Amino acid sequence: MTQDSNADVQEHSLDEPNEPGEFQCDSTSNEDVMQECVGSESSEEINEIDVVRRQAAENHDQYVRVAAELENYRRRAGRDMENARLYGAERLVQMLLPIRDSLEAGVAVEQADIEVLLEGKKATLRLLDAAFEQFGIQEIDPEAEPFDPNKHEAITLASSDTVEPDTVLTVVQKGYVMHDRLLRPARVIVSKEPDGP
Numbered sequence: 001m002t003q004d005s006n007a008d009v010q011e012h013s014l015d016e017p018n019e020p021g022e023f024q025c026d027s028t029s030n031e032d033v034m035q036e037c038v039g040s041e042s043s044e045e046i047n048e049i050d051v052v053r054r055q056a057a058e059n060h061d062q063y064v065r066v067a068a069e070l071e072n073y074r075r076r077a078g079r080d081m082e083n084a085r086l087y088g089a090e091r092l093v094q095m096l097l098p099i100r101d102s103l104e105a106g107v108a109v110e111q112a113d114i115e116v117l118l119e120g121k122k123a124t125l126r127l128l129d130a131a132f133e134q135f136g137i138q139e140i141d142p143e144a145e146p147f148d149p150n151k152h153e154a155i156t157l158a159s160s161d162t163v164e165p166d167t168v169l170t171v172v173q174k175g176y177v178m179h180d181r182l183l184r185p186a187r188v189i190v191s192k193e194p195d196g197p
Contacts, residue, residue: 095131099124132176140175140186142168151175153185160191167191 102124106117132138140151147154147166158169168188175186 092131092135095134096128099127099131102127136179137183138177140177141171142175142186142188143171144168147188147190151177151182151185152188152190154190155187156189157192158189159194161194163191165191165193 102120106120106124109116142148142152144163145168146164147168152168152175155172160167160169163169167190168186169191170189171186172189173187176183
């Protein structure tokens with residue numbers, strides 16, 4: 001083949017389109033290149049990336065919402081704790097107010113016989129007992145019971161031949177519990193074995 005025929009073949013191969021099934025990629029624009037140069041497998045990968053991005057955006061939105069809810073809950077809990085600290089005894093105080101009124105009325109009476117005063121004190125004590133009952137407060141009056149260091153405070157020991165050792169002989173001051181919590185131990189005198197002859 002001569003040099004001229006070689007040039008013709010070369011010129012012909014540049015002008016004619018490729019054979020069917022043969023891929024031709026001209027770089028007219030980047031988008032065209034992406035659409036034409038990427039096969040079906042790459043298109044699936046792009047779809048998967050879009051799905052993952054959407055899922056990541058949804059997860060981020062959910063995280064932001066949960067973080068906001070948690071912050072709101074923390075603030076509410078803080079307010080509730082502060083209110084409980086400031087006003088937790090409100091109901092108890094409301095129960096104690098009639099007791100104070102009763103005591104005040106008793107003090108205001110200038111002349112009254114002992115029976116009237118005693119009846120007023122008993123009425124006041126009943127009001128106080130009702131308030132204690134409302135709040136689950138019970139008294140500890142352990143006379144003649146075995147000494148319990150969890151609820152009783154021994155202030156002294158006394159010899160006794162009538163009761164077993166470590167028994168409460170006398171309650172000097174009653175104790176109180178609120179539900180299962182000890183508010184104040186009962187102050188007691190506890191028996192011990194009699195002294196020798």
